[in-house]
Every structure is written in C-alpha cells, then in structure tokens.
Amino acid sequence: MATPFRYTSRTFTTLLADLNAIAELADKPEFFKTMICGLGDNLHMNLNAVANNLYLRTCYTMRALVDLLKLINYELSIRSQSTGELVFYVDRTQIPPLTFTADELKGATPGSSSQSSLSFRSRTAKVFNAAAYTVTGVSTSNDTLTTATTFQTGDLVRVASTVSLPSPLLSTEDYYIITTNGLDISLALTLSDALQGNKIDITSSGSGIITVIPWSFRMPCYQETYISAYFSIGAGDGTEWQEFTLPDLDILRDTISISVLGDTSWYRVDNWVDYYSTDKVFKVLYDADGTCRIRFGGGLYGVRPTGDIQIFYATGGGVLSNVSVINSITSYTGGSSYITGVSNTAAFTGGSEFESMESAKVTAPELLKARDTFVTPSDGVYLSQNYAGVSVANVIRNAYGPLSCQVVIIPDGGGVPSSSLKTALQAYLIERTLMESMDVRVTDPTYHTVNITGTAKEKTGYVWLTVLDYLTLAIQLYFGERTYEFVDIYNQSGIAIVVAAINAQFSRSYNSDNYTVIQGMLDNFAPEGSFSVPDFGATYEESQLYAYCLLVVPGLSFVNITVPTFPLVLTEDEISTIGSISITQAP
Known part of the structure; x- marks a missing residue:
C-alpha cells in the first residue's frame, strides 16, 4: 500500500482525515490512529520550527538570531550603563588643594523595596583647588549676583566681602546656586530650595570687593560596580582565535581591561581587518544568555597571547540604571572625610538593555544595506539608534552647510544626552563617512x-x-x-x-x-x-x-x-x- 498521507497534510486533523478516507484503515483502532497522527503532527511542528529559525524574519529563539546575525557581521547592541554628573560637596573646614582618587568619587541611590541601590562612580581623579570669583554686580530687584564665571544650579558656595555683604548674606553660611541667566546667579539656603527655585531675597547691594567661593565640584560618573581586583581567566597557549568565557553577567564592555603576563597595553577592537600580527588586541563577544567571551587574534590579525591572562571589569547598566529623579543619588560612598555629600542635579541617562529580537530583525538588514557607512540620512539614523545608549535619533542634512549634518539624539532614559555619549557617537559616525571628512555634529534634542x-x-x-x-x-x-x-x-x-x-x-x-x-x-x-x-x-x-x-x-x-x-x-x-x-x- 502506498503512503496514506497526502504531502500537504501537516496537522493532526488533516492526517487523521487521510487515514479515515481509506476504507481498510477507517475502522482501525482509534488509539492507533491517534498515536500515528499525533506523532506526525509533532514532527511537522518541530520541522516548521527548525525551518523558521533558518530565516531572520521568522526565527524565534535568541540563539538562532545571534547565529544568523553573525553571518552578516552584525552584533546585537550591548547593555550599557547610565551616565551623568554628580556634584560632590567639600568640607568647608579644609584648606585646598585637595586630591581625590577616582575610587573616592562615588555615590549611590538609597534603594527601595522595589529596586536595589545603584552605585555611581567617576573614572578619573580630581584635584580641588581654591578659587574666588568676583561679583561684578548685585540686583536687589532680581535677587541676583553677577559673577565672572559660570555656575550651575545646585553648586555649593560661600560668599565674602572686603567691607560688607549684600543683606542678608553671611560669610559663614552655606548657599546653593540657582542659575538664572548667563553669569547671573541667585542663592538658596538648601539644595532642595535651589532645585525648586526658591531664592533668597537680596535687600541691599553690599560694598567692597564681593567674592563667591565654590565648595563643590562636578564629575562625570557612570553606573557601574568594579570587581575588587584583576583575576586570572586562563593561560594563552599561542593558538589562533583563543577564547575565554567570563564568570559574571552584565559585564560592561568599555570597562574591560586585559593583562597578559603583567602587560596591560592590550586594547579592545570591533574588527580584525585593520590590525596586524603585532597588535595586542582582543574582541568582546556577548552570547544569547548574556554571558561574555574574550577572543584574541589569530596571528595574522592580532597577537596570539601566551602566558597568564588576567582581567578587570565592572558590572551594571541596564534600563533600570537610569535615574530620572534629580537629587536621588544622595549617599556618598567614596570614603573620603573631605567630602560631606553628593547629589545629582540632573538625570542620569543612557542605560539600556541588550538589543531585542524585534529591534535586531528590523535594524540588521538596514545596517547591512548601509554597509556600516554613513552616506544617507537613513544610514545615520540606523547607525545612531543601534549605538549603545541612544534611543531615538534624527539626521538633518546640510544643517551647517554642504557635507554637514546635525544628528539629534535622545538617550536611553530620556532627557539630555551626556557630553561623553555625544562625543563618542560623533566620532563613531565621522569614521563611517566618506573619507572621514563630513562635518557631523551630535546635538541635544529640542x-x-x-x-x-x-x-x-x-x-x-x-x-x-x-x-x-x-x-x-x-x-x-x-x-x-x-x-x-x-x-x-x-x-x-x-x-x-x-x-x-x-x-x-x-x-x-x-x-x-x-x-x-x-x-x-x-x-x-x-x-x-x-x-x-x-x-x-x-x-x-x-x-x-x-x-x-x-x-x-x-x-x-x-x-x-x-x-x-x-x-x-x-x-x-x-x-x-x-x-x-x-x-x-x-x-
């Protein structure tokens, strides 16, 4: 007997109908037909699933998506951390200059029952120097002082005069800046008042030389937590394309530092083709489950390492690293007795998760069409929105004249993008223009x-x-x-x-x-x-x-x-x- 099933039959119902359509099989036991048709239905379902995972548009598992994207040299946008500025308040009893290490410039959110505390830190040290800025004008009608420098709302200052201060100001009192217009400032008694715009009523102009003395400084900070020290991930054996899997999740790519036999001059690259056999380079790869791998060169492209390999990095990031509420990073965790407090007077933005399957299915073909080059406005939009930390982008051609463009972006977390994000994205886009010669300016949104x-x-x-x-x-x-x-x-x-x-x-x-x-x-x-x-x-x-x-x-x-x-x-x-x-x- 020939096969009782039609080649178009795929489901339990259609397979059973095929069996019942044959007279000598119609009266066979139901359990037997149910078993055969159920097996056929299950096999076809799995075959369909395998077939779907062979195509970008229909694949449904992250593992399949990652494998397909590798064929067109596309990597999912990685998890990124939020960035912004923290204001550090200095002990007014100390005498500058004061030196602070990067590890001393840290702050944290208090945490809550619904979200753990988030840690933020600077990546550079700071020397806080003494300064005094002359007040060139006092307005009792506007309650403002005009200074010779630019302050920001939330900065901590004290005031002094060679004769008398504007009333009711005192030289021993702490004041918080409210920026009003250009070099004009108002003063508040508390940080909360400054952020709400509640300024002190200035009733007299004072006399003599009036100065404003800063007792705070701002540092770019990142939501990240570093491991305690370098640790070994294995030994390089000189083979090509050697890989090492790291033990932690949520590893932030731009924090990774590699040491081979004590040599820390190794650096991360995004591709191999621009590097030679003498370049100490490595790539950072992320898998579908969020794990991270370090891959070294093959000899022709990049040095093959030999000896003990150690690594240092930070973890963190994600969309929940964004802080939209000002003055919510208020716990100083740096350990210096010379700092009395910390605050964020603006939002921290740019934190994002790994790129979603839905986003990759749309973006990957567009970037393939763009061939990782910035030629048209749509190329710039796709390149920008695929850049870690960027949520929405628009490219305005010839904004500053021929062969120029304005790239307007919104960071993950909303608000205004950090200067570091704008600078990095601008460099990334210029590298992808023809002859790296286009005038590309990344700007804040309106x-x-x-x-x-x-x-x-x-x-x-x-x-x-x-x-x-x-x-x-x-x-x-x-x-x-x-x-x-x-x-x-x-x-x-x-x-x-x-x-x-x-x-x-x-x-x-x-x-x-x-x-x-x-x-x-x-x-x-x-x-x-x-x-x-x-x-x-x-x-x-x-x-x-x-x-x-x-x-x-x-x-x-x-x-x-x-x-x-x-x-x-x-x-x-x-x-x-x-x-x-x-x-x-x-x-």
Missing part, C-alpha cells in the same frame, strides 16, 4: 513641552479616579520622548521590567494588577500596533489621540482636549515631551 487641559467621562460602573489614572498614563505615553524606549524594553524584557521603568519615570506604583492595561497601551504602538511612537518632526492629530485613549483606557466614555490646539506640528529637531496634565471629570 523638547516641545505638551501641556494638556481637558475633560473626560467614565462609563457607568467604573471608578473615575481609576479611569483618570490610566488616561493620564496613556497621554504621557502618547507624547513622551521615552515611549519608543518603553516599547523596546517591553518587547525585549517583558512587562515587569517596563512597568518598573514606567514607575520610575512617572512616579507611579503600578504592579501585576495593572499589567494587562499597560500591555494594551504598549501593544498599540508601532511596529505591532497602529499608533506611532513620538518622533522628531511628528504631527499630532486630535482624532488620533482620542482614538488611542478610547482604545486603551478601560471604562473611558469620552475625552475632550481643549489645550493644546491641533494639529500639533514639530520641526525636524523637535520631539514632544509631556508637561502638565489637567483632566477634570465631565458632568
């Missing part, structure tokens, strides 16, 4: 603050405050500059991680009871949904906002927005950010 005023009504049987809370979140996501990042975190790490990030961004306390609603909000954004995430140069229509809110907010009967006026049209370097939201209950 945020268009959207303030919302309107009314809404809940459906019968729903609680107004619950509906209002979800409506507020929907509006925050619809206009927020971090929504693209939230969607990517959700696709990559799941609902629990993205809800933690949303809680930190919007000061909420959502938990598993809210997962279903928040999933619906994120699922309805592109690429899976029909609503666009906020982007540079976007146009917002009133009808689209209403449609999104009515779709994702349970129990919402209607919403009517009176401010702003629609359509809302942004320029190429503008992206929306949410401001105040005032929604009242309609009768």
Whole structure:
C-alpha cells in the first residue's frame, strides 16, 4: 500500500482525515490512529520550527538570531550603563588643594523595596583647588549676583566681602546656586530650595570687593560596580582565535581591561581587518544568555597571547540604571572625610538593555544595506539608534552647510544626552563617512513641552479616579520622548521590567494588577500596533489621540482636549515631551 498521507497534510486533523478516507484503515483502532497522527503532527511542528529559525524574519529563539546575525557581521547592541554628573560637596573646614582618587568619587541611590541601590562612580581623579570669583554686580530687584564665571544650579558656595555683604548674606553660611541667566546667579539656603527655585531675597547691594567661593565640584560618573581586583581567566597557549568565557553577567564592555603576563597595553577592537600580527588586541563577544567571551587574534590579525591572562571589569547598566529623579543619588560612598555629600542635579541617562529580537530583525538588514557607512540620512539614523545608549535619533542634512549634518539624539532614559555619549557617537559616525571628512555634529534634542487641559467621562460602573489614572498614563505615553524606549524594553524584557521603568519615570506604583492595561497601551504602538511612537518632526492629530485613549483606557466614555490646539506640528529637531496634565471629570 502506498503512503496514506497526502504531502500537504501537516496537522493532526488533516492526517487523521487521510487515514479515515481509506476504507481498510477507517475502522482501525482509534488509539492507533491517534498515536500515528499525533506523532506526525509533532514532527511537522518541530520541522516548521527548525525551518523558521533558518530565516531572520521568522526565527524565534535568541540563539538562532545571534547565529544568523553573525553571518552578516552584525552584533546585537550591548547593555550599557547610565551616565551623568554628580556634584560632590567639600568640607568647608579644609584648606585646598585637595586630591581625590577616582575610587573616592562615588555615590549611590538609597534603594527601595522595589529596586536595589545603584552605585555611581567617576573614572578619573580630581584635584580641588581654591578659587574666588568676583561679583561684578548685585540686583536687589532680581535677587541676583553677577559673577565672572559660570555656575550651575545646585553648586555649593560661600560668599565674602572686603567691607560688607549684600543683606542678608553671611560669610559663614552655606548657599546653593540657582542659575538664572548667563553669569547671573541667585542663592538658596538648601539644595532642595535651589532645585525648586526658591531664592533668597537680596535687600541691599553690599560694598567692597564681593567674592563667591565654590565648595563643590562636578564629575562625570557612570553606573557601574568594579570587581575588587584583576583575576586570572586562563593561560594563552599561542593558538589562533583563543577564547575565554567570563564568570559574571552584565559585564560592561568599555570597562574591560586585559593583562597578559603583567602587560596591560592590550586594547579592545570591533574588527580584525585593520590590525596586524603585532597588535595586542582582543574582541568582546556577548552570547544569547548574556554571558561574555574574550577572543584574541589569530596571528595574522592580532597577537596570539601566551602566558597568564588576567582581567578587570565592572558590572551594571541596564534600563533600570537610569535615574530620572534629580537629587536621588544622595549617599556618598567614596570614603573620603573631605567630602560631606553628593547629589545629582540632573538625570542620569543612557542605560539600556541588550538589543531585542524585534529591534535586531528590523535594524540588521538596514545596517547591512548601509554597509556600516554613513552616506544617507537613513544610514545615520540606523547607525545612531543601534549605538549603545541612544534611543531615538534624527539626521538633518546640510544643517551647517554642504557635507554637514546635525544628528539629534535622545538617550536611553530620556532627557539630555551626556557630553561623553555625544562625543563618542560623533566620532563613531565621522569614521563611517566618506573619507572621514563630513562635518557631523551630535546635538541635544529640542523638547516641545505638551501641556494638556481637558475633560473626560467614565462609563457607568467604573471608578473615575481609576479611569483618570490610566488616561493620564496613556497621554504621557502618547507624547513622551521615552515611549519608543518603553516599547523596546517591553518587547525585549517583558512587562515587569517596563512597568518598573514606567514607575520610575512617572512616579507611579503600578504592579501585576495593572499589567494587562499597560500591555494594551504598549501593544498599540508601532511596529505591532497602529499608533506611532513620538518622533522628531511628528504631527499630532486630535482624532488620533482620542482614538488611542478610547482604545486603551478601560471604562473611558469620552475625552475632550481643549489645550493644546491641533494639529500639533514639530520641526525636524523637535520631539514632544509631556508637561502638565489637567483632566477634570465631565458632568
């Protein structure tokens, strides 16, 4: 007898139908036919799974994705740490100059029941020198002092005069700077007052030579925790392409230092082709499970190491390393008795997870088309958004004349990108332009603050405050500059991680009871949904906002927005950010 199954039959139902269509098999025992058809169904399912994993568009396991991407020399964007500036406050009883090592310039968040404490540290030492800046003018009407240097809000100072100080200032009192305009500053009694703009009322101009003496300094810091010391990962035996797997997860690539027989001149590279047999280079590779490997050269490209190999690195990073709340890194952990406190007067941004499967499936073909070169604006967008720490980017051609461009970016974590991120991305992009000659300038975004005023009504049987809370979140996501990042975190790490990030961004306390609603909000954004995430140069229509809110907010009967006026049209370097939201209950 020929095979009873048609070649097009794949499932249990179709295989069973084939058996029952043959008279001499139709009356055979059911258990026998069930076993045969179930086996066939299972085999076909596994064959389909194997076939799907052979193609980038349909692969469904991270391991398969990583293997496919290696064929086109594409590596997933790595986990990165947040960066920003910490302000260190110096003991006013000490006499400068004072020297601080990098290990003494550390701070941490207090931590909470929902998130562990995060550690931040400088990578360089600091010498704090004595300084006194002359006040060139006092305004009692504006409560400002004009100085000969630029301060930032949150800096700690004291004031002095050869005759008398402006009233009510005292030479023995600590003051915190409020920057107002250029070289004009106001003073506050506490850091909290300075951050809130609560300035001291200056009632007289004083006399003599008035000076402002800084007692704080700022340092670029990173969310990372270094291991205690170098340790051995094995011995180089002189073979080509030797690899070593590291024992920790969440290893930050740019912190890795290699020592071979005490020689620390080895350095990390991204490819082998630009290096020779005498270059002491290595590559850092990440696997699907987050483990990290060190690969050394093959002899023709890069030295083959021999002898004991030791390594030093830091761990950390991820989206939860971003700190959006100012003055929340307040625990000084550096151990120096000369520092009395620490704070962040701006957000820490740039922390990101490993690139998601969904992102890689879109980005990898585009970067292959770009061939790792920056020729067109779309090349620049894909290269920038694939760069660790960058969430959204836009490229504006000829912004500064022929053969120039402005690259506007939003870092992971939102806000303003750090100077180190802008500098590194600029160098990365210039290297990929023709002849490395294009004028590429990476700049801060222009945020268009959207303030919302309107009314809404809940459906019968729903609680107004619950509906209002979800409506507020929907509006925050619809206009927020971090929504693209939230969607990517959700696709990559799941609902629990993205809800933690949303809680930190919007000061909420959502938990598993809210997962279903928040999933619906994120699922309805592109690429899976029909609503666009906020982007540079976007146009917002009133009808689209209403449609999104009515779709994702349970129990919402209607919403009517009176401010702003629609359509809302942004320029190429503008992206929306949410401001105040005032929604009242309609009768």
